[in-house]
Amino acid sequence: MEKLSLIFAFLFFYIAILPALNCKPVDVVVDFQFPLGVRYEEVHVEKNSHLVGWLTLTEFGYEELQLTLELRLPEGFELASSSLGYTKTGYTYSLKRTVKETIPLTWSFIVKTPDEIGVFPVNLTVILEHQGEVVYSETFSRILFLGLKPKYSASISVKAPCNPDGSFDARMCTGVFVVEEFSENPILYFLGLMRKYTSLIGFSRIDVDLGDNASLLPVTLEVTLSSVSGEPAEGITLVHPGFESEGAEAKSSLSIYVKADEKGRVSAVVPLIALKDLDELEGDYRLKIRVRRLGS
Structure with a gap:
């Protein structure tokens, strides 16, 4: 009789823990x-x-x-x-x-x-x-x-050139970048073994004011650099850590995903990086900025 009770106890234990083992x-x-x-x-x-x-x-x-x-x-x-x-x-x-x-x-x-x-x-x-x-x-x-919320009106301003952290001197924000070529290795340059080279042209600061009703609104800034004729700028790229470029070939455009502050304001700093000799890049360019509600 004791042996029979032991067998039933074992079966009950086995059945009780089986679901836990499978799941x-x-x-x-x-x-x-x-x-x-x-x-x-x-x-x-x-x-x-x-x-x-x-x-x-x-x-x-x-x-x-x-x-x-x-x-x-x-x-x-x-x-x-x-x-x-x-x-x-x-x-x-x-x-x-x-x-x-x-x-x-x-x-x-x-x-x-x-x-x-x-x-x-x-x-x-x-x-x-x-x-x-x-x-x-x-x-x-x-x-x-x-479609239940009114569209926002965006006031956009650009400060260029500016410092990497976005600070700027209003007297210097003329929209003109003056860049002097330098060599990555001046010793090799003076020995005639390396040509002059520079990559960073400068920084531009973009400020967008969407109004108080856009407090903490997530938005997308689409930034495009083009020639005066409207063609994508060649030899210059817009890059920044954490930003997503619009395609591998479209180096003159950039999408920035940000959230407005409590007063509906957004700021972003965009660098200009040279991919060619500066002599080939001299000229006038246009910076086009489009603001969209994130996901629209």
Whole structure:
């Protein structure tokens, strides 16, 4: 009789711990930005516009998991572009992938909004499964206010040249850069073994005032350097750590993603970098600045 009780106790113990062995905890790190740079739920966007979305997912705990993404858009919205393949049922877009432990999965996409005014919900559900059993499920939501907020008027000014930190002397901000060529290695230059060379032309400071109603508004500054005739400037690049260039070939343009301060003001410092001899770059140039609400 004692032996029989021992057997039943063992069976009860085995059955009780079996689910825990098959379904161990999983840590999931998800970064969902929609529109790009926005991680909060309610956001004002423009109607009839294109919104960029970005998802990064990393799981810790399983060597391999099956991932399902379900993006549910309101009627009239459209998934215009996707970096990953998907299937569509009505206004729901589904993606299935296998994810490996500690290896991030990224998904970028573009959603086209309709030419309507209203409040629209967008939901993204993330599901992770192990051998057919769900180990993680979470829904991320956005409430999009389309065309319900008045457009902002931007006052833009440029201070050039300026110092690298953005400070400037108003008497020197004439828009004229005077650059003297120098050699990276003056000894080799004087020996005739190296020509003169310079890369940094100078810095320009861009100030944008969007007004008090644009407090803490995330915006995109699109900066383009062109010749007087309107053609992209050749031999000069706009670069800055942390900024994203608009394509590998478009070195004369730059997109800057920033957030306005509490008074709706934005400032950015843009360097001018020479890619050719200065003699070839002498002349007049135009700096074009376009301000857009982030995600529009």
